[in-house]
Amino acid sequence: MPGADRRAELHRELAQEWRRLGSELVLLTQAISERLRVNSTDLQCLGILTSAGAMTAGELAERTGLTTGAVTGVVDRLEQATLVSRDRDPADRRRVIVRPLSDEELRRRAPELDAVFGSVAQGGAHADAAYTNDQLELVIDFLRRSHPVIQNQIASVRQGGGAAGDISAPLAGAASGRLVFSVGVSHVGIDAGAGVDELYRAHFEGTVPEIRVEDGTVTVRYRRFSLFEGRSRGSRFGLNPAIPWEIEIRGGVAACTADLRGLQLRGLEIKGGASELEIDLGAPTGMVPLRLIGGASKLTVRRPAGTALTLAVRGGISKLAMDGQEFGAIGGQVQLRSREHQGGADHYALELTGGASRLTVETR
Template identity: 40%
Template structure:
């Protein structure tokens, strides 16, 4: 939580970053003995990788000093002034590009036409994403946006919603999207680039696959009854992951990472990780089921039915 406050990243993004740093051997995490809810992150010591990195920076510093020795103080002052001014201009241009037109409940849609299957792709970071299946719409999809307006494209059943990436510390409203999907065709859903809050109520949708990539804060999935084997993949780290499937629906789960708490149906585990594989009671591989994979670290993972 403290790292998230200092960096402006979501807690899920910070968790994913720490997971990768720990796997690379640069840091290690340990439980706070005075507060079980806290995790202490410490730099790894005596690692060959850290020594290699230090030597790289030392060599770079020496090379920079040798390069700078070819210029007098007046020339160096000119170069520094030029870099400072060019960086300021670049930042102004980035801010201008990031300040996309604000959407106040603006609606986007595309005709269903002869489309036989759909694929929804939401790219780049978004603050809040809400997905649901809607039996009432006759279009391929309907989307409502608040905050910065994303670019939206629909071609051959592929709907792409792309937000401009906002740099750390830049002000402005956060993006929010609400997307309704036509239930008469099968859908594949991909969310990449991270999000603070994802809610998907997909009952009655013919879902053929769902993948969420990037740091998350909270994700809540309400899945429909599966047809065949339906893969669900969540990666990149998260604070709270909840996946609910219909009662009586089978599931196979693979947890690749670390979780403070893990709930699978009527089983509860604390501080689990690395490589956990489980399956629901009465699982039959020849029947329809969800194949769920959670990759990366999370504070709370709940996979249940009902």
């Protein structure tokens, strides 16, 4: 068989064995759960804690895809079964660290569970006895390389993505929305492009991040975020225009084009600075804060004609243009208001901390 054909055949066999192994591991988990009279989800969470080590309940929720409420129930049951302990995080007393039992504690507190796990380990040792050390190292290397691949597939399947690079989530009765980039984003576009029954729809040209959805909040987390990724590896998020939204970017953004004209915006906050930021706004309802913390290289804000806006800058501006007026360089603190602002309730409050090289505020 030619080399290319043999390679393709091996890939097919490998995929078939992966599916078979996955099904058998599910059945094994169910069998152990029934034997020990525990919830299979609890057992899977215990397995994650045992392999990864102590973590917060929030981190466990991220790894499993469970809601924070469901994870609280899991930890309660595991603690009641004396399989984990909860301790206050010394760095942040508001957080709780969930710790699995050590091997010695497991043998002492849960001998039946330890016996089952020991039996599985013995079976594995018998199966790999025919392999040399070098061959076992190769198998271990393959499994380690497989972990991130499987984790990415889990994230994609959870979000119900269709074509590669496209992910969406149903509206599911959400009355409001919140889009959060938890560790920054390189190049991103945001608009009101989600379907009527969708909470959001996203398209990715490069790396697909982890995305969690809970109670209308969409949290986006890039594992290997870099502000210096090219535009060709950017993303676009379409949000549902029928509900009000808050948008938050933590960790900065290299370039962001936000066409928010079709959205009911409740607030926008960017922490960590921005290189290029272009925001097109719709009509505000009440006072809508726009906060940029960490400075900006080039910031452009457009709003509908007749819309009031206040501006507060801390850190100076190299070049400011507001509604046709050029101010040039201004040091220290700046406080301005548009001519439309007469003290009414409906207006944008733009706050910039850390200064800016070029700031343009205009109407269209």
